[in-house]
Amino acid sequence: MKMPMRGGRWCVLLVLKLLTILCQFRTCFANPGLSVRITQRGLDYAAVLGFKELHKQLKHLRKIPDVIKTGDTYYSLTNLYLDKFTMPTGHVVLVPAHGLRWTITIANAQITGNWKYFKKVWFFRIGDAGGLKATMPESHVEIIAKLTKTPTGALEVKATHCSCDVTFDLETYNWFYNMIIFLFKGSIRKAVENEICEKAVAVINDSGYEQIVQFPVTVTVGHDFIWDYRLDSDPIFTTYYIQTDHRAKVSWYNTIEPVPFSPNDLPYITNDKKMLYFIISNYVLDTWAYAAHKQHMLRYDFTTRNLPDGSKDLLLTTCPKSTCIGTIVPQIGNAFPNSEVTIEISTLDRPRTYFRPGVIQLDVSILLKFSVHLPNISTVDTFGVRINVKSDLTARVNNSILYYSVTNISYEIGDSGGNYLRNRDFILQVAPLRQVLQMVVDNFILPFLNDVGAEGMPLVIPRKVALQNTELRIVDDAVIVGTDLQIHSL
Template sequence: MQQVCLLTVVSLFVTSAQCKTPGLQTRITDRALEYATEVALDILSKQVTGQQIPDQHGQSGDVKFDITGMNVKQFTKPSSRVSLIQNVGLSWSTSGTGLAIHGDFKYKYRKGIIKISDHGSFDLKANSINFQIKIEIGMDGTGRPTMKAVGCSCNVGSADIKFHGGAAWIYNLFSGQLENTLKDMVGGGNGLLCKQLNTLIDVNGMKSLQKLPVTVQIAKRFLLDYRFLSKPSFQTKFMETYHKGEVYWNAVPVDAPFAAPPLLKSSDTSRMMYIWLSDYVFNTMSYNALKYNQLQYNVTNKDLPSGVLNTTCPQSTCIGKIIKAIGTKFPNTTVMLYMKSTSMPNMTVQNGSTVVNASGDIVFFAQQPGGKYTYFLTLSATMSTTISLMIQNEKVFAKVLKLPISVTVKDSKIPVSPEGLNFIVKGIVSVFVEPKLNELGAAGFPLPVINSVHFTNTQLTVAKDTLLIATDLKYSG
């Protein structure tokens, strides 16, 4: 099923938040709508061309006629214009549409004792067709967008019919009425074009909206919520929408105990679409990850280069050689590190950089015979990670640029030297933490976009509390 790009682009984002600061905001400009209508007319042309028209039967004076087998052979694209209507949605109007229709006819002429019947085919050209339709955009009770076609009107400027076969002089007796009949079938609020437009908006368009990912599962544990907070806001050159932009614990979707910060202000309309993504989105995920014990991990030899966590080794690259007290107290075994966050990792976006601050404990255990573990050391760790962000395939990707980690001894059953702490940081923690963070960043953070709409000419701006994505769009439906 093909879909009108106008509907698809409009259906991406809808709202205007008055009661709560959004975690995500979008702006769709008049440039996007102009592009959308061009694609929409291409699709409308494909759907109208070949369309079958119901048979018609009529009488004009002494002539009875039947028109059958009608279908649209050609659709001439018009010029079009989309305007934004405050508190309603969009108004789409066109001028100069043309249609070519082919069909068959038969007639019976009877006057006194004269009886004539014949059949043939005809070609109708309808020109200067103008239509206008309004599209109401709103939201339902679940926070999903809605759209509805309202008040379609269509006017056919002229119609020219040519008959093939039969007695030419009889055509003049009913051609005028037939032309008017066919004009009414094409034009009017219930004509061919308005029916197709209503179907595209009310049926195809709503099916497109159902594919819009307003909630997305992440790692089967979290729920990314892009539902709309209220109806759209319409300005002269753009429509703006506001979304919840929060990540929940999937099993218990409860709001985080902090609000989203204000988003960056911008008046730019040079691109087709703008997306403001707040650091609130990441921080709500971080909050729930800590709350539901997702920020903890047991690090063993399988997570690190071979033998690093051994307490005995022929070389000097294992933990038992670097921190000799471990090798002496727990020979011929391995160490396990239990890493856990002690506070919520917090992302801050400002001055062109994105930083994640985190703190936690690293607890050391030595494995004993029989699978038991003996505790011997706890370190406090802090890190301030600088990451780079990029937009690709309608997702936000991240990569670690700098990962400074500092550790201090919180509790210890053994002596630990500064050299030993340095080895733990550089040789163990960094080797494990950075790949894990890059693995998360490479998975990508999905933006609420339907599959058939893609970003082109995209620019990412990093400002206070905000990632601002400015992009043009390409439809590939």
């Protein structure tokens, strides 16, 4: 039976509406605004630090719990001590779609202790007691660790499996001692393996966890903006790297307003010479600019105090011996003598960034509204001019903060108008205003962009971690920061 077209159309519309609602609550899949990639080099470096931490933990592993069995056959292992641990060696291997496998080898440890053995045979008890000493030429540990996204978007690390294989070389004295040690060997091995696994797992679940929880899910940018650093999904594990994908949206403090655009696809990188890579979409800067525009943060009154010495008269309506707005636009000078003009600067739309190889371009559409402040303190809005400002930016990283600065700036003059002009059939000649517009660009817009760029955007890393040998590349739609790490302690 065929469904009527009207009903089919209604179903399609309903599905589209539901998808729209789901996407508004961010349950639909979208490109990340930031990806962080850890290469095998980074994992190898972390493994070395992990071995040092494990060696430190094993040094504290002195006393092993006693092993006692009662009954007709009684035996006990007491005062068991581990000693002479050497620095562990091994490697970390990526397990695609699962996690990490940490393989550890511990050589030449030693165990000492006391043993007792008694067995009831008919009416007799036979047994003996003594001391034992054994070397463990090689102990092999394997740990599987998994990294996942928590419900709050944070990163969580947990060891999900640990196995340990211990071998013994016993210092024996007689056949009876050899037999006793042979009987006890399994109990000793089990006790030692449990203790070593406990310490090895603690390096990940405790020391590793302490590092992970220092990754915040939000970061303050400037004074009034929040960078949403939450994970979009569980980390990605391949044969060559781990990658975490982050939302990376910048918002006005304590607001969750959606933005009317999405990140483009991030570039795929094949370089693995650095330990860590940040792949940062222009979406990050665009959401920052969007939030600033929506909150009217990109608005400023340009007055004579912004002009350099020697040009203070430029915004006056009367200037007998110099050039000023009153001579550039004579109608304003004649109508409002002995007054001062303020230029209100505001963005007409959100600023947009375009990342191209080697350069970032920032485009801003700006309205300059000229208002005359009369001696009687009243204000008259006279006219406005639209300009489109284009800036070329360069970026750099210093102390884990991404900075940018303007290398070139230009502008184009758009349309002009205003009620005051229209009511007087006054056609504004914009060309003579270029001197004023250039002053605005040079003395406010350019310094403002450089001041914002100098505040920087933090690359989120744990405490006690520093970036070194950092390289930065600007590519289509993204900035790629490759860096090595210096971790001072776990």
